[in-house]
Amino acid sequence: MRTPPLILIVDDNPANVEIFKMRLAANNYEIITALDGEEGLAMAKERLPDLILLDIMMPKMDGIEVCRHLRADSSLPFMPIIMVTAKTDSKDVVAGLEAGADEYLTKPVNHAALVARVKSMLRIKLLHDTVIEQSAQLQGQLKTATKIQSLFWPDIPDLAGDSHIWAAAIPAAYVSGDLYDVIPLSDGSLLIYVADVSDKGVPAALVMAALSTKIRSEARTQYEIDALLQTVNNSMYNLTSEEGFFATIVVTRYWPHSGKMQLAMGGHLQPLWIADTGIRNLPHIKGISLGVTRDAHYEKKEILLAPGESILLFTDGVIEAENEDNELFGNARLVVFLKDANGPPWGKGLLDFLSNWRGNSSASDDLTILEIWRDEN
Numbered sequence: 001m002r003t004p005p006l007i008l009i010v011d012d013n014p015a016n017v018e019i020f021k022m023r024l025a026a027n028n029y030e031i032i033t034a035l036d037g038e039e040g041l042a043m044a045k046e047r048l049p050d051l052i053l054l055d056i057m058m059p060k061m062d063g064i065e066v067c068r069h070l071r072a073d074s075s076l077p078f079m080p081i082i083m084v085t086a087k088t089d090s091k092d093v094v095a096g097l098e099a100g101a102d103e104y105l106t107k108p109v110n111h112a113a114l115v116a117r118v119k120s121m122l123r124i125k126l127l128h129d130t131v132i133e134q135s136a137q138l139q140g141q142l143k144t145a146t147k148i149q150s151l152f153w154p155d156i157p158d159l160a161g162d163s164h165i166w167a168a169a170i171p172a173a174y175v176s177g178d179l180y181d182v183i184p185l186s187d188g189s190l191l192i193y194v195a196d197v198s199d200k201g202v203p204a205a206l207v208m209a210a211l212s213t214k215i216r217s218e219a220r221t222q223y224e225i226d227a228l229l230q231t232v233n234n235s236m237y238n239l240t241s242e243e244g245f246f247a248t249i250v251v252t253r254y255w256p257h258s259g260k261m262q263l264a265m266g267g268h269l270q271p272l273w274i275a276d277t278g279i280r281n282l283p284h285i286k287g288i289s290l291g292v293t294r295d296a297h298y299e300k301k302e303i304l305l306a307p308g309e310s311i312l313l314f315t316d317g318v319i320e321a322e323n324e325d326n327e328l329f330g331n332a333r334l335v336v337f338l339k340d341a342n343g344p345p346w347g348k349g350l351l352d353f354l355s356n357w358r359g360n361s362s363a364s365d366d367l368t369i370l371e372i373w374r375d376e377n
Contacts, residue, residue, distance in 0.1 A: 001050050001126045006030045007118070009048035010066065011084070012058040016107070020053060020084075024118065037061030041069055048077060051121050056085035056096065071100030078128045080121035084109060127295055148314065154182045157190075158191030162307060162377075163256035166347050167370040170317070170363065177204025178315050178368040179212055181218050188255065191219050191228075194370050195249040195290075196315040197270065204366075207245050211236060211290070225251045225264040229287065229298040236291035246291040250313050252372070257373055259305040264298050266290050269319070272302065272312040274338060274346060280309075281325065299365045310344040311375035317367030318350070324359045333357075347371035 007029050009020045014035065018255040021031045032047060034040035038060045044052060052070075055062040067081055082103040083096040093104050102124070103117050154164050167180050177197035184190055195211060197204040214235050215228070222228045227252060236247065247269035254261045263271070263282070287298040300320030305311060321329040334350075341349050347369045354367075 001122070001129050002030070004028050004030050005050040005122050005314055006032065006047065008032050008034065008044055008052045010034045010037065010038065010043075010052065010058070010063065011055040012036055013055075016055070020109075020114070023114060026114060027118075028144060029118075037066045038064060039080070044070060044079065045073070045076065047364055050125050051118060052081045053084050053118075054081055054101070056083060056092065063348055064095055067096065067099040067101050078125065078132075080125050082117055091119065098127045153180070156182055157184060159190075159256040160188075161257050162375040163254070163259070163305075163346065163372070164375070165190075165370070165372050166345055167368070168347070169368040170351075170366065171311075172317070172363040172366050177208050178317065178366040179208045180368055180370050181212060181215065181314075183216060183258060183291055185219070185253075187223070188257070189223075190254045190256065191215075191223075191225070191251065192254055192313075192372065193249055193251040193314040193371070194268070194315060194318075194368055195247050196366070196368070197247045198245055204241075207240055207247070210239060211247055223253070224300070225253050225262055226298045226300040229264050229266055229290070231297065232322070233288075233290045233296050233298070234294055237294050240291050246289045248289050248315075252311070252313075254305075254372060259307070259309075260302065261305050261311065261372075262300050262302050265299040266296075267292075267300060269314065270318060271314075272310075272334075272338070273305075274310045274312060274343070276308055279335065279338065284323060305372065307374045308344065308376035310346060310371055312338075312346060312350075313370040313372075315366065315368045316354075316370065317363070317365040318354065320363060321354055321358055321367065322361055324361045325355055326361075329354060329357065344373035344375075345371050 007024055009017050011017050012035055017033050024031055034043045037058045054063040064084060081101045082105060083101045084105045086107040096104055103121060165182060169178050177199060181284040182190055182192050197207045214232050218228050218231050236252040249266040250271055251264045252261050261286055265285045266287045273282050283301040285299060285301050288296045319330055319334060337350060337353055338346055351369055
């Protein structure tokens with residue numbers, strides 16, 4: 001809003017215009033005027049006043065029509081409109097308000113009431129403009145946060161032998177509470193994980209950043225994934241227990257040359273072990289979500305990923321995705337997709353299929369898919 005505020009007076013009676021100008025000028029407002037509806041509409045679009053005093057009964061275009069035109073133009077900023085008229089019928093009051101007017105005064109206008117209404121509407125205008133400005137700043141900050149968070153997504157290395165990794169993370173908002181990483185270890189194996197922080201948006205993204213940093217730090221010296229989860233769990237509990245955050249996680253340690261894989265889990269969705277014959281059963285792996293309780297116990301199990309097989313890790317944003325009919329994607333559709341699709345790999349096809357199935361519905365949760373597979377012999 002300008003300083004001083006700019007007020008547009010639209011009235012076909014020059015005497016009324018002069019009276020309003022005199023009363024408002026005494027309060028140090030800048031005043032511009034128009035003597036009919038068409039002129040007033042054009043001036044409002046050109047000068048974008050901070051407030052409009054608008055008569056109803058005018059030649060060429062009445063005040064209600066002017067109001068409708070202004071409110072229908074989404075390119076215009078918010079401009080409070082006070083209808084000022086000699087018409088006192090309640091139907092006219094309703095018509096003016098329904099057309100988009102914010103206030104209503106009847107002639108002869110009481111001086112104190114006029115000034116009070118103008119001040120009230122200008123306070124609303126200032127509040128509105130402040131919210132819009134802060135929202136624009138927040139949008140800019142979130143875009144910056146998105147760029148910064150993208151630095152956490154790892155470069156997927158080219159693996160030795162017939163092994164491959166593919167991953168994608170799609171935030172529901174600007175930033176995500178989902179996390180994945182691929183960390184090469186000194187013995188040639190890889191530490192690979194997918195995690196999902198409770199909640200979403202900026203708070204979840206900040207917890208995600210702390211979790212990522214802790215896991216990378218511990219992975220330098222702690223190769224046993226069950227012990228690593230115990231350490232990370234205690235750190236997250238100390239950091240977020242009072243705020244109520246927790247994270248689910250599935251961790252693998254993978255040897256690309258042989259297909260040997262160790263898995264540990266913390267409250268996460270069971271990965272899918274996919275073979276030519278269908279989905280194979282993974283051993284049950286105990287482990288509670290990170291940050292729920294101190295000194296939690298985690299176990300690891302070992303499998304051998306054969307040529308032509310795949311391990312699919314994903315967050316609940318996959319099975320809880322909704323389409324335009326508010327249907328959940330669910331486990332059943334996931335299994336049907338894997339049965340009908342060709343792979344490995346399956347992950348990229350699943351992401352495309354899910355996007356098409358969801359249509360124009362907005363994402364309600366962050367979504368991450370990571371796949372480890374071996375080529376067929």
